[in-house]
Amino acid sequence: MMIALLKTSLTGLLFAVAATLSTAYAHEFWLEPSKSRASVDEEIPITIAVGQNFVGDTIPYIPDSAVRFDVYGPGGKTEDASAGFAADPGGIVRPAGRPGLYIVAYQNKGNRITIDAPTFNTYLETEGLDHILDHRRANGLMDQPGQEFYTRFPKTWVLAGDNIDAGRWAAAPSNLTFEMVPVSNPFVLRSGDLLTLQVLYAGKPMPGILVSTFVKGHPERVQAVRSGPDGRATVSIDRKGRWLFAAVHAIAAEDRATVDWESFWTSLTLDVPAR
Template identity: 30%
Template sequence: MRLPGLLMLVGFLGWASWATAHEFWLHPSRYRVSPGTLVYVRRLVGQQLTGSPWSGTSQRLARLVQYAPNDTVDLTAVATLADTLRTTLELNESGTHMLCLDTNETALSLSAADFNAYLKEEGLESILLVRQKRKQLDKPARETYRRCAKTLVQVGGTLAGPFNAQAGQDLEFIADQNPYAARPGSLLTVQLREKGQPIRGQLVQAWVKSQTPAQAPAQLQRLYTSPEGRVLIRLPTQPAEILVSAVRMHPHPHPDQADWQSTWATLTFGVNQPYKR
């Protein structure tokens, strides 16, 4: 099977609970490649841009879409043909490509102490305040969560492409500038939208992992969105991978099923990297 823009799909996904991993992100084997290159996209869970494979079934996949400079390919049906898959992309069209992956909801229960610590760490103080007002700080919590992940891959030297496309994810990051056109050490503006609307005052975490040296720990930028839902991310001067993440939580629309519903969003891209085949 050959698909325009993205020509091979041979892989997919899995999941780990909050207790063992916070973030879920897409990690291409290469962020900047020449046309015709095969790129293996890993699905990772973990923290600080150090993760392990998310190995699960295709039943967790709600949507998988690839946005090429002149085409959009919905890969969901192909991705769900088997229980477990792997994702390899053959990128032939020069320009910036975007891959978006959404999961469906899954449920978990956390003890009061674990849930309160989780809320503090992820900047969800408003939910903590609600629990306090309801005298629930000593109560366990039932939560459903879903994931919305994006990654940007640069193919060839043409910078045209849907790097800033609104994919319609429940929670998504949109880059105002193409990171592959940005100067080393410059600022990149990224907007966070929930159901298409900008979110103000939201904690956004930007992890920057330098590739020189390869074992250098990721550096964290903790940012809060402006009234227009934007944050400014300082790009490094050396080759690096960047992971931008945020989580939103609301009372669950069906209280008989869970107490809370959370949505997690990530965006990954590389900067200052040479082309590879």
């Protein structure tokens, strides 16, 4: 009886998580540390979140839905970020006395989805996926639903102790299929500064990507800037607080049955103190 109840509960949990991911498709997906600057002796929970404009729901960590959930610690050491099955917050960073930068990177297994035509067209416009909109217009598909397979690649940082080498590690790619990397030390940023991010797809600079920015506690998207020929996008850090940078890239889904497009979503969170 106990085993049967456990299986039923597990099935219900997995279904609920899948439903949350599907309904939140056209929203941001991010990792959020309880604090981004910590001492070397404390453990820092990492929340997996989905929503819009930095407001949404947390998601428990389910191993079957993830490809990776890693922490890259000082010297490039890789550890498991998961806090345990169905944990919420889903991850944890354990400096264990080691000062330095801890990069947390996540990738889900991806999901197929069908979106009604008006919602799909609005999503394409909002996320700057003009090439798909142009294709739909040119082929008389604007009234057809969107068939898509999407994968998420969020990451965040925790800086343990006062480590002068953190900026160098922050500017290094995390080997995610789609990601954003700062070109200079983000930990010296203050309100009023500029931040340049390089958008990478398969390790190469990606031009023409719309980078959207959000600040926690503010109800609307703050900025939307396209990456240039070198994949770089510069945003104005015009206020203090917790920032979320998000971007989407999509290609024709030639290798996947039953879908037309394959999309890749990335995000990065960063805390900016007052000047």
